[in-house]
Amino acid sequence: MTVYFMCFFLFLVGLYGIVTRRNLIKIVISFTIMEFSVFLFFALIGYVENGVAPILTKNLPENPVFVDPLPQAMVLTAIVIGLATSAMLLAIAIRIYKKYGTFDIREINNLRG
């Protein structure tokens, strides 16, 4: 249970960063931290004590206990999508920096209109 809570704490650190930071790059960093904690939570749920990786090889033990392959497949999809979304966020950050010359979201607010 400690592991679940620490994983959730990592999520909360990312959430705190998104709410309180004013720098666009730091917001993107907090976003990726939240993503990572969710991936880790999925992998933690699928873990079975003394399990082996879900790959069929020649020298498996008798009656092998596999860890759950389903959450791993889901996370594999989610990791790649996470890369796509953070690349998109960073591209928008570059555009904003080129237009306003700052990463500060307050400055961008002030220049509106």
Next chain:
Amino acid sequence: MEVLLSVILGFMIIGAIYALHANDLLSAVIAQGIVGYGLVICFLHLRAPDLAIVQIVVETITLIIMVAVVLDSSRKELKTPAGWKGTVNIILGLMFIGFMIYFFDMATASLELFGEHSMRMSQTYVEEGAQRTGAANLVTGVLWDFRAYDTLGEATILFTAALGVLTVLRLKGKK
């Protein structure tokens, strides 16, 4: 296993907190790398080699993009104080976090203990996956056969995001 994972997670949390409070943006990006590569080690200990491989690649690409963005800018963390709005934000954020902890407590009550997972959903995948898909790696079997539509959707999202990045970076924009 639980102790080892807790130690790695502790390092990841320290890295995450440092990334949020660093003065130089470059060191914030590098500290985010601690979180990503710590995640790789966690995946290896959780018997998920496929995830570890993909995570190494993705983390490296993200770091390269972020360093490229940061080196192009002034790299300084903002010096202007946040003012009363910032204090209100911090208080609101902490209240929100307390709210989330309440729901986390409710949700984990229904979960099984760490390491005692019962495979309700994936029993069929594990037992028949090798015969029905012909893949030695069960994760690949699930990804490319049982849930191939998910993979198709993932490819669509990846393609759309690549198009989006190209469009955003190529636009001239109003001066």
